[in-house]
Amino acid sequence: xxxxxxxxxxxxxxxxxxxxxxxxxxxxxxxxxxxxxxxxxxxxxxxxxxxxxxxxxxxxxxxxxxxxxxxxxxxxxxxxxxxxxxxxxxxxxxxxxxxxxxxxxxxxxxxxxxxxxxxxxxxxxxxxxxxxxxxxxxxxxxxxxxxxxxxxxxxxxxxxxxxxxxxxxxxxxxxxxxxxxxxxxxxxxxxxxxxxxxxxxxxxxxxxxxxxxxxxxxxxxxxxxxxxxxxxxxxxxxxxxxxxxxxxxxxxxxxxxxxxxxxxxxxxxxxxxxxxxxxxxxxxxxxxxxxxxxxxxxxxxxxxxxxxxxxxxxxxxxxxxxxxxxxxxxxxxxxxxxxxxxxxxxxxxxxx
Ligand SMILES: NC(=O)c1ccc[n+]([C@@H]2O[C@H](COP(=O)([O-])OP(=O)(O)OC[C@H]3O[C@@H](n4cnc5c(N)ncnc54)[C@H](OP(=O)(O)O)[C@@H]3O)[C@@H](O)[C@H]2O)c1
Numbered sequence: 001x002x003x004x005x006x007x008x009x010x011x012x013x014x015x016x017x018x019x020x021x022x023x024x025x026x027x028x029x030x031x032x033x034x035x036x037x038x039x040x041x042x043x044x045x046x047x048x049x050x051x052x053x054x055x056x057x058x059x060x061x062x063x064x065x066x067x068x069x070x071x072x073x074x075x076x077x078x079x080x081x082x083x084x085x086x087x088x089x090x091x092x093x094x095x096x097x098x099x100x101x102x103x104x105x106x107x108x109x110x111x112x113x114x115x116x117x118x119x120x121x122x123x124x125x126x127x128x129x130x131x132x133x134x135x136x137x138x139x140x141x142x143x144x145x146x147x148x149x150x151x152x153x154x155x156x157x158x159x160x161x162x163x164x165x166x167x168x169x170x171x172x173x174x175x176x177x178x179x180x181x182x183x184x185x186x187x188x189x190x191x192x193x194x195x196x197x198x199x200x201x202x203x204x205x206x207x208x209x210x211x212x213x214x215x216x217x218x219x220x221x222x223x224x225x226x227x228x229x230x231x232x233x234x235x236x237x238x239x240x241x242x243x244x245x246x247x248x249x250x251x252x253x254x255x256x257x258x259x260x261x262x263x264x265x266x267x268x269x270x271x272x273x274x275x276x277x278x279x280x281x282x283x284x285x286x287x288x289x290x291x292x293x294x295x296x297x298x299x300x301x302x303x304x305x306x307x308x309x310x311x312x313x314x315x316x317x318x319x320x321x322x323x324x325x326x327x328x329x330x331x332x333x334x335x336x337x338x339x340x341x342x343x344x345x346x347x348x349x350x351x352x
Pocket of ligand 1: 009010011012013014015016035036037038040050069084085086087088090108109110144145146175176177178179180330331334335
């Protein structure tokens with residue numbers, strides 16, 4: 001079967017590079033267009049000198065010429081899908097125009113995440129909301145902010161206990177700010193207790209993702225728990241670690257909560273998708289795990305699902321409060337391959 005041609009919008013950025021990496025030898029999709037800012041139009045990708053991943057830049061990608069962020073030019077490159085990794089102010093209009101032109105847009109940007117007709121998906125948590133796009137040729141499907149993705153996976157596990165309030169403090173890597181991102185003088189040997197708009201995103205996006213899907217109206221009613229976030233930038237390269245405290249209605253013992261994490265499985269429709277990790281939530285029993293250094297790239301099978309599992313540890317229960325620590329890869333699970341997983345889900349459901 002012929003592969004579906006895709007564009008990567010923002011292909012020279014941190015997330016755009018992860019898209020290129022995630023699409024190497026992909027069974028359904030192949031890169032047909034690379035989009036960056038207008039000033040780069042017509043230049044070869046390799047000449048931008050922006051590649052910052054350990055995976056070598058594929059030669060055929062390096063030779064591709066960059067396209068300007070213009071809907072007509074993207075559509076005329078013959079793509080059916082656009083994976084978006086643009087700054088949100090640029091993405092808002094371009095994503096809308098592409099969807100109107102019949103392109104399926106899978107976006108990492110905040111621009112349309114909270115639009116009522118746009119699904120916001122982490123497949124292991126709320127795969128059913130992909131049905132919001134049924135019958136549309138062009139549409140936008142979003143994935144969450146990177147720190148929200150790491151939060152909602154473990155929250156899904158404890159949701160049956162009745163979540164009342166969530167308190168979360170994050171320890172977020174510098175790749176979350178893009179490239180070149182945070183100035184080295186600010187972040188070396190330092191932490192910065194503020195990340196613009198991040199706390200607000202965690203608060204609203206978590207409630208949409210863990211909300212109730214009404215399949216007849218094709219709308220989501222937000223979950224009614226509160227989320228209180230404090231977001232901090234730290235000098236790690238990749239990975240967002242989060243210290244979480246959840247107030248629940250039906251408390252369980254530490255042993256029972258650990259068993260919930262260990263027995264969590266992907267829904268059947270997600271199992272076996274090329275980028276899906278076999279176990280989306282991995283529980284670490286060591287007292288000092290998970291850590292950025294050892295756990296950020298968790299996820300089997302190797303390569304296709306690297307960095308797609310979140311690692312949880314340090315469960316403690318105090319009365320109605322469950323505490324744990326979780327780490328997730330911000331540009332993998334929280335961005336590009338996360339978005340590719342959404343497209344694989346749409347492909348499996350016949351929406352492409
Ligand atoms: N980094 C993360 O962990 C992460 C996680 C989840 C979601 N996101 C979201 O993903 C998006 C990209 O983030 P990033 O970290 O990859 O940022 P980045 O490294 O700064 O990359 C930005 C990309 O957008 C392009 N761009 C910038 N201004 C443009 C314009 N006016 N017109 C067209 N293209 C333009 C850049 O192209 P040039 O090279 O030509 O400037 C580059 O390809 C953002 O919306 C971000 O919030 C990021």
